Amino acid sequence: MTEPEKRAPRLVALCMLGCLLFNYPILALFNVPGALLGVPILYVYIFTAWVVLIALMALAVERGGD
Amino acid sequence: MLHGWVIVATSFAYLGLLFAIAYYADKRADAGQSVIASPYIYSLSLAVYATAWTFYGSVGRAANDGVGFLPIYLGPTLMIALWWIVLRKILRISKRNRITSLADFVASRYGKSALLGGVVTIIAVIGIIPYISLQLKAVSNSFTILVQYPEIVMPAKVAAQPVFADTALWVALILALFTIAFGTRHLDAAEHHQGMVAAIAFESLVKLLAFLAVGAFVTFGIYDGFGDVFARAAADPKLLPLLTPLEGVAGGYASWVWLTILSMLAIMFLPRQFQVAVIENLDERHLKKAIWLFPAYMLAINIFVLPIAFGGRLHFPAGDVDADTFVLTLPMVERKELLALLVFIGGLSAATGMVIVETIALSTMVCNDLVMPVLLRMKRLRLNERPDLTGLLLGIRRGAIILVLLLGYLYFRLAGEAYALVSIGLISFAAVAQFAPAILGGIFWKGGTRRGALAGLLAGFGVWLYTLLLPAFARSGWLPLSLLEHGPFGIELLKPLALFGLAGLDQITHAMLWSMIANVGLYVGVSLAGTQSAEERRQASVFVDVFRYEAGGARFWRGTASARDLYSLLARFIGGAGADAAFAEYARATGTRWPEQEPVVDAEFVHFVETQLAGAIGAASARIMVASVAKEEALTLDEVSELLDEASQVVVYSHKLEQKSRELEAATAELRAANERLKELDRLKDDFMSTVTHELRTPLTSIRAFSEILLADPKVDLAERKKFLGIITRETERLTRLINQVLDLAKIESGRAEWRITRVDLCTTVSDVVTQMSQVFKEKSVALNMRLPPHAVWVDVDEDRLLQVLLNLLSNALKFSPAGSGRVDVDVTAIDGAVRVDVRDNGPGIRPEDQAVIFDKFRQVGDTLTNKPAGTGLGLHISRQIVEHFGGRLWVESRPGEGACFSFTLPVAAAPAAAGETKEVSWPKTSARS
Numbered sequence A: 001m002t003e004p005e006k007r008a009p010r011l012v013a014l015c016m017l018g019c020l021l022f023n024y025p026i027l028a029l030f031n032v033p034g035a036l037l038g039v040p041i042l043y044v045y046i047f048t049a050w051v052v053l054i055a056l057m058a059l060a061v062e063r064g065g066d
Numbered sequence B: 001m002l003h004g005w006v007i008v009a010t011s012f013a014y015l016g017l018l019f020a021i022a023y024y025a026d027k028r029a030d031a032g033q034s035v036i037a038s039p040y041i042y043s044l045s046l047a048v049y050a051t052a053w054t055f056y057g058s059v060g061r062a063a064n065d066g067v068g069f070l071p072i073y074l075g076p077t078l079m080i081a082l083w084w085i086v087l088r089k090i091l092r093i094s095k096r097n098r099i100t101s102l103a104d105f106v107a108s109r110y111g112k113s114a115l116l117g118g119v120v121t122i123i124a125v126i127g128i129i130p131y132i133s134l135q136l137k138a139v140s141n142s143f144t145i146l147v148q149y150p151e152i153v154m155p156a157k158v159a160a161q162p163v164f165a166d167t168a169l170w171v172a173l174i175l176a177l178f179t180i181a182f183g184t185r186h187l188d189a190a191e192h193h194q195g196m197v198a199a200i201a202f203e204s205l206v207k208l209l210a211f212l213a214v215g216a217f218v219t220f221g222i223y224d225g226f227g228d229v230f231a232r233a234a235a236d237p238k239l240l241p242l243l244t245p246l247e248g249v250a251g252g253y254a255s256w257v258w259l260t261i262l263s264m265l266a267i268m269f270l271p272r273q274f275q276v277a278v279i280e281n282l283d284e285r286h287l288k289k290a291i292w293l294f295p296a297y298m299l300a301i302n303i304f305v306l307p308i309a310f311g312g313r314l315h316f317p318a319g320d321v322d323a324d325t326f327v328l329t330l331p332m333v334e335r336k337e338l339l340a341l342l343v344f345i346g347g348l349s350a351a352t353g354m355v356i357v358e359t360i361a362l363s364t365m366v367c368n369d370l371v372m373p374v375l376l377r378m379k380r381l382r383l384n385e386r387p388d389l390t391g392l393l394l395g396i397r398r399g400a401i402i403l404v405l406l407l408g409y410l411y412f413r414l415a416g417e418a419y420a421l422v423s424i425g426l427i428s429f430a431a432v433a434q435f436a437p438a439i440l441g442g443i444f445w446k447g448g449t450r451r452g453a454l455a456g457l458l459a460g461f462g463v464w465l466y467t468l469l470l471p472a473f474a475r476s477g478w479l480p481l482s483l484l485e486h487g488p489f490g491i492e493l494l495k496p497l498a499l500f501g502l503a504g505l506d507q508i509t510h511a512m513l514w515s516m517i518a519n520v521g522l523y524v525g526v527s528l529a530g531t532q533s534a535e536e537r538r539q540a541s542v543f544v545d546v547f548r549y550e551a552g553g554a555r556f557w558r559g560t561a562s563a564r565d566l567y568s569l570l571a572r573f574i575g576g577a578g579a580d581a582a583f584a585e586y587a588r589a590t591g592t593r594w595p596e597q598e599p600v601v602d603a604e605f606v607h608f609v610e611t612q613l614a615g616a617i618g619a620a621s622a623r624i625m626v627a628s629v630a631k632e633e634a635l636t637l638d639e640v641s642e643l644l645d646e647a648s649q650v651v652v653y654s655h656k657l658e659q660k661s662r663e664l665e666a667a668t669a670e671l672r673a674a675n676e677r678l679k680e681l682d683r684l685k686d687d688f689m690s691t692v693t694h695e696l697r698t699p700l701t702s703i704r705a706f707s708e709i710l711l712a713d714p715k716v717d718l719a720e721r722k723k724f725l726g727i728i729t730r731e732t733e734r735l736t737r738l739i740n741q742v743l744d745l746a747k748i749e750s751g752r753a754e755w756r757i758t759r760v761d762l763c764t765t766v767s768d769v770v771t772q773m774s775q776v777f778k779e780k781s782v783a784l785n786m787r788l789p790p791h792a793v794w795v796d797v798d799e800d801r802l803l804q805v806l807l808n809l810l811s812n813a814l815k816f817s818p819a820g821s822g823r824v825d826v827d828v829t830a831i832d833g834a835v836r837v838d839v840r841d842n843g844p845g846i847r848p849e850d851q852a853v854i855f856d857k858f859r860q861v862g863d864t865l866t867n868k869p870a871g872t873g874l875g876l877h878i879s880r881q882i883v884e885h886f887g888g889r890l891w892v893e894s895r896p897g898e899g900a901c902f903s904f905t906l907p908v909a910a911a912p913a914a915a916g917e918t919k920e921v922s923w924p925k926t927s928a929r930s
Helices: A003-021 A026-030 A041-062 B004-030 B039-049 B052-069 B071-081 B086-097 B102-109 B114-147 B167-183 B194-222 B226-235 B252-269 B271-279 B286-302 B305-315 B323-333 B337-377 B390-418 B421-432 B435-444 B450-475 B482-486 B507-529 B534-544 B563-590 B603-617 B619-629 B637-712 B718-750 B762-779 B799-816 B875-885
Strands: B559-562 B758-761 B783-787 B794-797 B823-831 B834-840 B889-894 B900-907
Touching: A003 A026, A003 A041, A003 B071, A026 A041, A026 B252, A041 B052, A041 B071, A041 B286, B004 B114, B004 B167, B004 B194, B004 B337, B039 B194, B039 B271, B039 B286, B039 B337, B052 B071, B052 B114, B052 B194, B052 B252, B052 B286, B052 B305, B052 B323, B052 B337, B052 B421, B071 B252, B071 B286, B086 B102, B086 B271, B086 B286, B086 B435, B086 B534, B102 B114, B102 B271, B102 B337, B102 B435, B102 B534, B102 B619, B114 B167, B114 B323, B114 B337, B114 B390, B114 B421, B114 B435, B114 B450, B114 B619, B167 B194, B167 B337, B167 B390, B194 B226, B194 B286, B194 B305, B194 B323, B194 B337, B226 B305, B252 B271, B252 B421, B252 B435, B252 B507, B271 B337, B305 B323, B323 B337, B337 B390, B337 B603, B337 B619, B390 B563, B421 B450, B421 B507, B435 B450, B435 B507, B435 B534, B450 B482, B450 B507, B559 B563, B559 B619, B563 B603, B563 B619, B603 B619, B637 B718, B718 B875, B758 B762, B758 B799, B762 B783, B762 B799, B762 B823, B762 B834, B794 B799, B794 B900, B799 B823, B799 B834, B799 B875, B799 B900, B875 B889, B875 B900
Parallel strands: B783 B823
Antiparallel strands: B758 B794, B823 B834, B834 B900, B889 B900
């Protein structure tokens, strides 16, 4: 497969990864008391995972030209 | 002080600025220099998703639920990852068929069904009205609160006003006028509103900046950063549960999952999202940037939601301030007038952006898919005979805009106060989610039928009405509350909030579950049970196979039509200038003459006109209109199937052809490579021949010269004669050696060499050779040392050949070692299944660039013209061939000035049963390793 042909499967994989990250039971692992630099762990986790997911989507879609 | 007039003046100044931007963008678009043809503007315009609901409501929900508001933005992020597959397909279909709205898309997919388009329109209007009322509520509430500055008074506590003093009514009317000015200035055949898109993109920037400003103020101005806000919240026992809120508070994980799914569907099927993402899209490639920029926007606008929510709860512990207003009331209570005004403008931009796009989208649907099909069917209106219908079309749209906004206001007056912002928005989300089965099924599954789509939509919408809208009305006092508590007519099983006894879920989860079961179930079930008409079959294939067929459609039409009729038809709906432009475009694109001059035109042209018309009045109406002027022969289902089969046959053939041509290309490439290799070998052979003949000629020339001297001059004295004969003998020997080596090489290379492989002790062989050579070394005063392992090392080799290698390496070492101070070391070391022999000298060494070539045939290092070394230039090449034949490796390590070290390895064999016994090993004639 050429780079542009791989774009669709890569993005589908990222969607599935997102569904996994923002769902039970992974989410429940972080739904615990405690804080990181003062911010509750659940919030830190969700926003970090969100940033990473967007970055990977950017990478997947921008690679390999048109 | 923030007087009422300051706020009103600022709002109008802001709306004026928007209008200026839109006007400028429209002018530029007319001049052919679009300002919105950029992926960044496209991404910003998609952010119309973030409405006043996001702006005020997210904080409201976060203040009660913690992270419960996030699925509304995480869901779209997940969906957008699939846009490359789903939205790109919808875009391609919509562009090719000139789809003008969501309803048009559904109608067109299921056989250009006017009925289906009408149903979708009605669902969309009813479903979206609560959402529009939410925007009105947000603007009017924020205005009412801001006017009270510096007091903080909730709108509910402000004395009820008569209708004509109600801010929300004025907001609705002003927005209606504004939208009419934006969206219905003129009729565009492609339904592009470039001015509107530019203004929406600008609004997206304003609301983001306003929200970030108030967020930063609360987080870093009032509090001391994120950690501080959360630490204080954690110290408050009432807020502590919100910090890990996923059990209980937010309705648990089921609610979280359903909200995610709901917003995944909303991001695609809200009419305004469909409008900006599909209808207003200018270039499919803009999708690439939008796929990550738009989620990044949603992330940015949500970063400060939680700090503001907790800040608000901490600031107003009494709970008398509505959490939906924290964004505005926090700057107010801190006496930041300008920031509060900026927040108000941010909220206004979020609300106006949504209202403008949503009402334009809905008005297009109402006009094209609800009113026009009805009007066109009413024969006594004689619409067919009117010369110009563009005025009528614009009039219907303007009326629809005013109607939708007034309905929104009505809902706000009657039901709005009973719900928080978020709940109202979710009711609309659940309504548009009903489009998902018909649309997603429609673009991936050819089997979906018109009846199936209709049944699914009606059933899903019915459940929505019953489980979401009805309770909303009951709570606002329109209907008796007993309906919710005991069910209709006291039938407990039919309670709208616990249908068939399904209790324990929150309202949205409950409604989504039942409506999706009804919708998907009937869509699939009815589709499978029934059959498709010819028109449906054809449209299914046009939609599902959009990437397989090039612009299709014309091949399905058979009949005749006159160009003059078609021209006047088009002119009636898009104006004379528009029709002229369209005809000219067609003539240019196909290279034909101005079709008006041809009395009867072909199917292709009729299809072109129908598509143009569809851009103005929708697919279903366009179909009716074209049928009214063209004499069409109806195609039977069989004929459509046949045409489709033909088309797919062609596709199959072309795929096969492509594959064949790819295979041919691969074969050609292989042949070309083989040919190159052959040419290279041929050249090598020529080189070899010329080198060999050159090498043979040198000794021959000197032999001949000295023989001639001896022959011509018998008086040469004895000493001279002896010297000459000595030279002749030496040169003859050299010649013999050369010829032997060439023959040897030829044998080895062709695989015809005879190898007498026996098991020998390498140490014995090495010490034999060293003893043999020690005399020659002594003569040149070069020291020769040898280090052997203490035990025997057995190898399977042809001993004569191995001797040849060792002699070659030793004589080379001797040749390059300086007389007197020279020193050559021979080391034999056994290493892990192999044995390594090093022959090291302290001669001048070999330059790195020469190290690679000394093993080539006839390559001798040194200036061959002035300082020709003795030897044939074949020794090392043959040695390497021999070592490799034994399964070993021969290489050199050297640095100029530090001598050279030639090394080779051989695989070690087991010791023979009785030492000294030799064993014949049969070797294949040709080298098996190549």
